[in-house]
Amino acid sequence: MSRDSTAGVLERVGAIDLGVWQVPLGLLAVAVLLRPVVSHDLMLGYPQVASSFLIWMIIVASFNLLMGYTGLISFGHAMFMGIGTYSVAIALSSLAVPFLLAAPLGILFSAGVAYLIGRLIAHKGEIYFAMLTLAFAKSAHFVANYNPGGLTGGTTGLADGTTPAWIETSRGFTYVVLGGFRIDWYWAVAAVFVVGLLLLWQLVRSPFGRTLVAVRENEALARSMGVNVRRYKVWAFTFAAAFAALGGVLLEINNQGATLSELSIVTSGNIIIMAVLGGANYFFGPLAGVFVWMFVEEYLTDFHTLVLPLTEVPLLRIELTGVLAYWQFFLGLLFVVAVLVSPREGVLGLAKATVARLSARIRGESE
Amino acid sequence: MSDDVDPRSAALGTEGLSKHFGGIVAVDEVDLAVPAGELRAIIGPNGAGKTTLFNVVTHALAPTSGSVYLGGEDITDVPQERRPHLGLARSFQSNELFAELSVLENVRVIAQTAAAGTFSFSLLGDGRSVRAEAARDILARVGLSEHAATEATNLSHGDQRRLGIAMAVATEPSVLLLDEPTSGMGPGESRETVELVQSLQDDLGLTVLMIEHDMEIVLSVSDRITVLNRGSVLATGTPDEIQGDDDVQDAYLGGVREEL
Numbered sequence: 001m002s003r004d005s006t007a008g009v010l011e012r013v014g015a016i017d018l019g020v021w022q023v024p025l026g027l028l029a030v031a032v033l034l035r036p037v038v039s040h041d042l043m044l045g046y047p048q049v050a051s052s053f054l055i056w057m058i059i060v061a062s063f064n065l066l067m068g069y070t071g072l073i074s075f076g077h078a079m080f081m082g083i084g085t086y087s088v089a090i091a092l093s094s095l096a097v098p099f100l101l102a103a104p105l106g107i108l109f110s111a112g113v114a115y116l117i118g119r120l121i122a123h124k125g126e127i128y129f130a131m132l133t134l135a136f137a138k139s140a141h142f143v144a145n146y147n148p149g150g151l152t153g154g155t156t157g158l159a160d161g162t163t164p165a166w167i168e169t170s171r172g173f174t175y176v177v178l179g180g181f182r183i184d185w186y187w188a189v190a191a192v193f194v195v196g197l198l199l200l201w202q203l204v205r206s207p208f209g210r211t212l213v214a215v216r217e218n219e220a221l222a223r224s225m226g227v228n229v230r231r232y233k234v235w236a237f238t239f240a241a242a243f244a245a246l247g248g249v250l251l252e253i254n255n256q257g258a259t260l261s262e263l264s265i266v267t268s269g270n271i272i273i274m275a276v277l278g279g280a281n282y283f284f285g286p287l288a289g290v291f292v293w294m295f296v297e298e299y300l301t302d303f304h305t306l307v308l309p310l311t312e313v314p315l316l317r318i319e320l321t322g323v324l325a326y327w328q329f330f331l332g333l334l335f336v337v338a339v340l341v342s343p344r345e346g347v348l349g350l351a352k353a354t355v356a357r358l359s360a361r362i363r364g365e366s367e
Numbered sequence: 368m369s370d371d372v373d374p375r376s377a378a379l380g381t382e383g384l385s386k387h388f389g390g391i392v393a394v395d396e397v398d399l400a401v402p403a404g405e406l407r408a409i410i411g412p413n414g415a416g417k418t419t420l421f422n423v424v425t426h427a428l429a430p431t432s433g434s435v436y437l438g439g440e441d442i443t444d445v446p447q448e449r450r451p452h453l454g455l456a457r458s459f460q461s462n463e464l465f466a467e468l469s470v471l472e473n474v475r476v477i478a479q480t481a482a483a484g485t486f487s488f489s490l491l492g493d494g495r496s497v498r499a500e501a502a503r504d505i506l507a508r509v510g511l512s513e514h515a516a517t518e519a520t521n522l523s524h525g526d527q528r529r530l531g532i533a534m535a536v537a538t539e540p541s542v543l544l545l546d547e548p549t550s551g552m553g554p555g556e557s558r559e560t561v562e563l564v565q566s567l568q569d570d571l572g573l574t575v576l577m578i579e580h581d582m583e584i585v586l587s588v589s590d591r592i593t594v595l596n597r598g599s600v601l602a603t604g605t606p607d608e609i610q611g612d613d614d615v616q617d618a619y620l621g622g623v624r625e626e627l
Contacts (some may be wrong), residue, residue, distance in 0.1 A: 020493070203490060207479055212496030214476045217465035222461075224427060225477045226451035226538055228485035363569075 023201045023283060030057070030287060031190040035151030044298050048172045051186045053294050054193040055250045059112055060274045060286035061200055067272070068280035068344075069204050070236040072122075073130045077138025080241035082263035084248025086144060089158040090151050091259035099164040103249040107242050114241030118234035134265065141263040142291030157259035167253055174254070196246050201283060203239060212236050219361040273335050279346025288348040293331060300327040329351050370400035370603055375436050378403040378574040379455070381540045384433030386416075386423045390400070393419040394597035396433070401542075405577045406568060408585040411595035412618070417578045418460055420595065421544050425450055426458050437542065448485045460547050460578075462527040466520040470511055470530060473519050475502035477537040502537065503518035508570075509563060510535045525556050529563070536567060543567075545577040549584065557581060561588055586610065594618070602616075 032094060034054065035189040039047035054094035059081050066072040087106030091097035097105075167185070168175045174185035203209050214222045215229050223229045252258060261267055270293070278289020338346050345353075374380025377400035386394040393482045394416045401407045409417050412553055422428040426447040434443045437455050445453065465473045478498035489497075506512050509529045514522060519530060528548060535543055548564060549557035561584050563608060568575050579585050585592060586606045594601040594609060602609060609615055 205493055205495075206491060207483065207487065207489035207494040207497050210472070210476055210497075211480065213468065213534055214465050218463060220427075221459075221463040221465065221534075223448050224425060224451070224457060224459075225534060226448050226480045226485055228448050231486040 013017070024198060026284060027107035027194050027197050027201075029226065030054075031194050034190075034291075035186055038295065038298075044295070045328060047186070047297055049294065051174070051189040051254055054186075055247050055254055055291060056290045057287045058193055058196050058250070058296060059244050059247035060271055060278070060290050061197060061283075062240045062247065063271045064275050064280055064283075064286045065200065065204065065212075065236060065240040065243065067275055068282075069209065069216060070212045070233060071219070072233060072236065073126065073272075074133040074237070074240075074268075075130050075265070076133035076135075076268050077142075077240070077244055078265075079137040079140045079263060080110045080114055080244040081248035081251070081271075082144070082258070082267075083113060083241075084245030085252045085255075085258045085262045086152060086158070087245075088249045088252040089162045092162040092164060092252075093158050094151055097254070099249075106249050107245040110245035110248070111238050113241040115234065115238040118237035122233035122237060123230045134268075137263070137265060137268055139258065141265070144263050145260055153258070155260060157257055157262075159257035162252065162257040164253070169256075183255070189254070190300050191210070192246070192250060195244065200243055204283065208232075208235075273331075276343065277335050277338055277342065277346055278330070279348035279350075281344040281346070282348050282352075285346050285348045287343065288351075292334075292347055296331055297327055300330070370398065372400040372402050374400040374434075375399060375441075376439055377401050377436065378405070378438060379576065380436035381424065382434045382436070384420070384423060384435065385431045386428060389433045392598050394423055394430075397595075397598075397600055399593065399600070399603075401574055401576060403541075403574050404568075404572065405590045406565070406577065406588060407587035408592045409576055409578045409595060410580070410582075410585055410592060411601070412520075414597075415595040416598040418546055419598075421457055421546055421576075421578070424544065425455060451481065451538040451540065452484060454539070454541035455544070456535040456538040456542070457544035458531040458533065458535045458548060460550065462524070462531060464519040464527060464530060466518075468519060469515065470519050470522065471499070471502055471506060471515040473530060474505050474533050474537045475499055477534050478502045478505070478576070481537060481539050491512055505533050505536050507626055508536070508567065524551050525560075528552065528560065530558075532567070536571070540573065542574045542576070545575060547578050547580065549581060557584060561578055562615050597615075 031054065035047050035050040038044045038050050038053065048145045051124035059077075063074070063077045066074050066077070084103075086297055087109055088099060088102045091102030091106070092099060119138055121129055121353075124132060144152040145154055146152075152158065166177050168177050168182070176183045176185055176188045204212070211222070211227060214227065215232055219229050248262065251262065274293045275286045276289070277292060278287065279285030282288075338350075342349060370377075372380075374382050379399065379401045381397050381399045384394060384397045384399075385392065397420060409420065411417055419428065423430045426435075426445065428442055430443070434441055436442065437450070437453055440453070442450065442453060442455070465476065468476070472495065475495070475498055478501045479494070482498055503512070503515065506515055509532055511526060511529055511533060514526060519527070522528065522530060527621055528550070532548060533544065535545070549560050552560060564575060564577065565588060567573060577589075591603060592609045593603045594615050601618055602612050602615050604612065
């Protein structure tokens with residue numbers, strides 16, 4: 001209900017309408033600005049985590065194709081990301097398959113698994129679908145933990161021989177070295193981020209994507225008007241898995257290997273929370289959710305002492321390490337508030353509404 | 368009295384169509400044969416099985432037994448989502464909408480489906496521009512043009528009823544099932560809606576089956592009337608025949624004849 005009305009308010013207050021360029025330019029802006037912003041002294045002060053931000057944005061945006069656009073709630077989305085991560089890690093460490101071949105194969109494999117699971121469960125009612133995704137994700141975690149044939153590395157995961165030769169690391173920075181060129185890993189991720197999310201955006205604005213939205217809004221009506229709801233759901237599930245695996249294969253290089261946490265239920269839960277926190281109603285909502293979540297995680301776990309009123313004039317020193325170690329608790333609290341206030345709007349919806357209200361007030365006063 | 372046309376050559380026909388819920392018989396051996404171009408009213412007291420009949424004809428519910436024919440084809444086993452593509456469309460008793468989408472998008476996405484089939488990998492281009500003109504034409508027909516950009520859930524009740532008809536029309540039907548199109552409307556608005564149905568029928572050459580409670584409307588606009596009672600067909604005939612039928616008088620119409 002608030003989607004169009006928010007847009008309406010923004011139009012009335014004369015927010016800039018970039019039309020069809022809004023999303024592409026927005027994605028470029030995120031890719032270009034994210035690193036300088038997080039490495040600013042007032043923010044985190046270091047740039048190394050910026051590539052993780054972008055990768056998780058791909059993963060959570062892929063989840064929102066299900067939740068935000070199709071109305072499917074999966075409790076096992078990390079599985080499809082983890083399949084990408086493990087596929088590449090196994091290919092590099094055990095099979096000596098190069099990354100550039102392993103990555104597309106890993107994405108295809110993840111999509112294939114999703115297609116088969118989708119065919120089995122996409123027609124199940126909401127709660128049964130959610131429970132079944134949970135069960136499949138649990139099974140994937142079990143298999144990786146069991147370490148069949150020594151392929152997955154069990155509880156320790158895979159680290160040895162999982163980094164391609166063209167990746168160099170020094171002093172916490174990762175570089176892609178191709179021929180004589182050395183590119184910062186961040187920019188390689190940024191390029192994949194922009195292209196990947198442009199593809200996802202095209203998917204949601206296409207006739208196919210608009211049908212998914214109709215399915216989300218009223219499944220029974222869509223079916224009675226001639227939509228094969230089940231097939232659309234299966235393919236939404238498959239595409240979402242492919243994009244999650246795209247994030248997963250990047251994560252393999254970013255984290256230099258695969259760990260069991262990539263397949264865990266907790267990770268699936270975090271993906272849901274980030275999407276809702278950011279605002280499932282918006283294409284950029286998951287990106288905002290990832291930013292808030294990861295920023296708070298990095299910032300609060302790094303933040304030890306609060307000095308008041310200024311660092312230069314330390315009248316009061318408060319040790320906060322003990323309190324801030326509970327960062328997930330604080331984020332959980334924020335999540336609860338977001339869901340209670342408006343379950344589909346999130347922080348992005350809140351920010352948009354606030355901007356709209358403020359500029360409406362300013363205009364009102366100036367007239 | 369019954370239909371004198373073969374259901375297998377009618378625009379819409381049923382043979383021995385039944386729906387049981389456990390021990391309850393909601394639709395009982397219904398034979399219908401609605402010729403092309405007819406406006407057929409389906410009447411009957413509450414619980415007579417009118418909506419269930421529509422649900423079984425459209426395969427929202429699988430029939431327990433019996434057959435459904437559309438334009439001479441046996442469609443009994445055709446899945447629900449295929450039927451609009453064969454020309455069978457319906458509206459609902461409650462206001463079923465894509466609530467958060469604009470009025471235009473409600474109609475457009477169905478027009479898109481009508482053109483693309485039950486499933487299509489159309490991943491290119493802007494979905495909102497596909498069949499948008501056709502959708503605007505339909506909105507103009509039903510008088511919702513000025514609300515094209517309104518979120519469907521914000522429409523008045525009467526406009527939501529009209530949107531339901533517009534969506535059914537967007538499937539490009541030959542046979543249209545309308546489930547109480549005037550429910551919840553005042554007399555003036557009901558009259559307008561019925562006139563809308565008649566003009567759609569004339570312009571698009573539709574066969575219409577309409578569940579309707581307002582007897583004044585039923586008697587004035589129907590070509591023929593089918594009376595359901597306890598799931599089975601009590602009588603079928605012209606408005607005059609139905610008004611003169613003693614069984615119908617006893618079961619349903621009560622004192623209406625004197626009033627008219």
